[in-house]
Amino acid sequence: MSQYDRESPVKWRRLVQLLALGHMSLIVATWPLWIPTAAFPRVPLIEAAGHGGSSVESLCLALLLASLTGMIFGANPPVQRVAAVGLGVSTLALIVINQHRLQPWAWQFVLLSLILAAADGQTARRAWQWLVISIYFWSAWSKVDVAFSATHGYFMLAGYCKSLGLLSLCEGLPKPVVTTLPALIPLVEFLIAFGLAFRSTRRVALVGATVMHVGLILALGPLGHGHQPGVLIWNLFFLIQNGCLFAKARAELPDQNVVSSEPVAPSDPVARPVVLGNRLATVIVAAAMLWPAFEAFGYCDHWPAWAVYASHPERVTVLVPVDEIAKVRPALDQYLAPHWSNDEWYSIRIDRWSLDAVRAPIYPQDRFQVGVALAICEQFGLNRISVVIEGPANRWTGKRTVNQYPDRAAVEKLARSFRCNAIPHQGVSPQKMQEPN
Template identity: 35%
Template sequence: MFHEPLKLQLRFLKMIVTLFALVLLIQTWRLWTPQTLFPQVPLFAWVSEIPATVDWLSFTIMGLSLICLLVLSVVPFLMKRSEGDDDPQFQRLCGCLFLLAFVLAVVFDQHRLQPWAYQFALGLLILTVLKPPRAIALFRLLVISIYFYSALSKCDASFVQTLGRQLAEGLFSAVGISTAYWSKQTLSWIATSFPVGEFLIAFGLFFRRTRQVALWVAVGMHLTLILAIGPLGLNHYQGVLIWNVYFILQDLILFHARFQNQKPVEPAESQVEERVSQSAVTGLARGVQILIWFALLAPLLEPTGYFDHWPSWGLYASHHDRVVLLIDEEAKWELPPDLQPFIDSPQPLSRWCRMRVERWSLADLGAPLYPQARFQLGVALAVGKAVEQNQAQNESQPRIRLLYESAADRWSGKRKIREYNGLSQIEPLTGEFLLNAAPRPFQIE
């Protein structure tokens, strides 16, 4: 029999994970259902031949799994029923189904590999399949790894020079302090403190003696981030704010001293519990542990390009390679009025207008743009094909241009930029990636 603080801790974690996952799934529902608002880029090329209506299946399974888990966590708690009445087998089924449906959704569109969804899919698998002591331990390691890899991804000049400064400006703007006359060097030093703080949180949470101090530092960091990116600061999309609120609650449940001070176990009882626990280890539990350890270690491959940026917890980092889409000024006005706000005016003496696909994604899907150049290339191709459909046959001048920016140098922040004009030059780039970069057929209406 597991101790009451441990059971309570596990139950609370299930509650908040399922609740916040459900809230974010509802908020970004357009991303998970068949849609023609924004280009879709499957994980594999052959998926484009399968009807997109399969998306409804994955979305429905994800939603129903979360609702069932939420009910199974909340109702017994309110009725003060024992842990054994929670139907653990059905909970395991729901946790596995959510993960499988999430994977299916990502196969149909890489855009859906949102960091919050990835974390919740892994977290629910841990909480529903593994026994409480091991589940809590692995869940803690997962959270600590997020802080560690997030800090690691910001240890480069590009973050300090760009997004780090923006976060600093947003934070001080939220508290009514203008940074208009501050030097770039001052903002850069403030930006440097962000990854340092995340490193301290990761190491502090790992060790029991420093855990409580690190916990409150983490809570303070998330509150600060909410200020910086909230309505008073940079005014980023609501999903990031919701995810930060979740992190505060999650950290309090995982690391607070209330759940650390468990009563010691009698030796005989401990041995019996250990034998029961050993006999209960199944092939599914072993498989889940292998998967979680892969998720914990795979982000180390991110600098090599063999593991994506967001599953490596590169949050608010900017060193990854990326694609900039430019559209001819005349072609711009042939696009629907709904897309005009996402297309900049051309620079002086230039006919090229930058299309802000990241704003388009937020506006129509409620989700940030997937940061991989592979996915962004697919979006550019979808837009480029739609634009060039209206091109006159006697018009030989390209109507789209693509700037492929390499990953930023860690020390200088500089990038190598390659330029491609027209679909004939852009389409062959899809062969440079191991995974698919070609979009589904897309019509701009």
Template identity: 30%
Template sequence: MKFTFDSCFVRSPSFPFRFSFAQYWASSAILLILVTWPLWWPASEIGQSGIGQYPSLPWFSMLESSSLFVWLRVLTVGCLVCLFAGATEKISPRRCWVGVVICLAFSFLLDQHRLQPWAYQTAIYGVIFASCNRIWERRLLTVLIVSIYFYSALGKFDFQFAHTVGQDFLSQLLSPVAGSLPAIDPAVATKLALIFPSIEIIAAIGLLLAPCRSAAAWILIGMHATLILMLGPWAADHSTGVLAWNAILIGQAYFMFIRSPDSETDPPPLAVRPKPMVAMIVVGLAVLAPIGERWGYWDHWLSWSLYSPHTSRTSIQLHASCLNRLPAGLREHVLEDRDGDRWHRVSIENWSLTSRRVPVYPQARYQLQLARWIATAAAIDREIRVTHSSVSDRWTGVRIQRQLLGKRNLWD
């Protein structure tokens, strides 16, 4: 059997199906925006008082202006309109996806928290949908999807995952039969936790090989279905957005690698537009940039560090003497003082899940900016201390920590 470059990325058509992958992804993006709507349209920006509301933290301080919230609403609505237009067209028009990319880019600039993995993924997909015909679309999407699973798996071959999140996954998976099993030795449990990233990386490699592609896709479907079972409200009770994204990725595996494309609705190869140089450059950067994640050159979520606890982070603590000055919406996320030193940790994780319905952005830089906002909003000076932790070592789990005491030192 002759092996060609095209055979890696294009399957032979077997039956007609007119619903394109671009339409599927547009509809999925709308669903994700709806289930995480406070992230895109916070209550403080729709005429409510905003007391204790989770702040919108822009990439650049010059963007911190209340007038920008008006544009935020316009851009959000514009993004939704573009996505709806893409979902209703037989073949999503180029202008629609260009609009989606522009709206998402502005939304990311206005609030770093909106750089959810699925939103970043949608922006890259938008570039591909806007500049490629179906043949190049499938090629570039395949490369990007493989890189997502590869980096996601690589981030889990890590001391922290094997001893924390991996153990939680293992416990959830074995919980139905835990009573009938003997206790697992901790050293063995650590090795068993690495089964999860092993399966993921095997599936990623399988997507590159035409004979293995369908089998790899079914493995990914099983993986995401298992994650939904482990993270659902009946188990770990994770956020709705995470569960919805896993369900959508099940559909992605089917549409991209199991269902054959309809040749009758596909335009002839390279006949509609020239080779998509812009999309190739964007995908190339998205594939290569995560290499620098461990050294701080690229953000964790943008490097597909998913369910990987090795990420950098910031712990925010407030002294008991200033708690009465906090907004009510924030005060309810201040934890009890368990060691009696009168310092209380702020659970920014719970604050984000409650106010934004998404996990907090896992980057020490962003979380430090959140600490600065708290200190300024509550007029706190010496009553705040922050522990800034680096990315953990892959082999030992050790982090480099730096403690900052007082508002003034938060800008050092």
């Protein structure tokens, strides 16, 4: 066994297995999202990826499952490191084929798989810690806006009250209280982020994080809003992950399993992989921590910026004219509603369709949802379609700009204007469209 693989072998292996079990649980919970299926429109991250056959996706999925198996049952660190690389590469490939798969947990696991593949146990643990801290920080920052308290913040509060049988009490609260209470959610996340960053406050922050995730499981679980299992599993993963990473006050002390406490010269050929791997892991986590700062400028998507349950992302409404409604029935009948401002159009609730069809929330980026609109056009043979986009909410006023694209040509032109691809997969016929469960 090389010096590279003797660094904290027991602790490092436990981190690898934790990651693999979490990833596998969420893949199972959102299985329809990861298989080559027409249950919901697919929009590749790169347009060329939309022209490949299902065999490429099947191969990537097979590599992903084989990598997870290797990470859980691998007999030695080299096997598990190779499996971690396979997990990161296969998950990224599947995301490129369909950007709907860029769920926040999937992005976290891609980063962690590359970190664990590169670093020794001590460096991997610290990198993982800082990634978690950054998730709490940027998640809190994404909720610091006036729209959150009135929308998603109140939604969480209502779900929590419902789970405790106090929904009537919540609905009867004065408006100032209803506005103020949801604003405590980002404050708690900020305190958790800063508390976990320092050893002296880590234990208190860990308790706060535990209470917050238990509250989210109550609010979003069967007793609350009854969301799909994926969001509950990710919160459960955070509870276990935080205990493994932050529970012990000695987390930052040298690992007792390290073979030698003497520093190893970087020039030593045996030590060189350790040094390079640790540097690579540091670069990965540093980039992941800084990239969300560019969300406001449009250079980072909302979910990679950890804007989870944020209220400021764009809102996209897909409209179908009344005279073409018959074409999308019965497949989408339960997601149709007369448009509130124009009775000549029906809106399609693509967010609910996503939850039912692939058991995962719709990717919140406007380009993806524009691609979904074009896929609906193609798959159902529609001659007309319209898209209304409400731009990102102003953080301090909540105001949005509204743009309407009245026909298919305008929507196609819009799809070509995004930095990343918004053109859906080609060649999916209406007959292949699966009705939601």
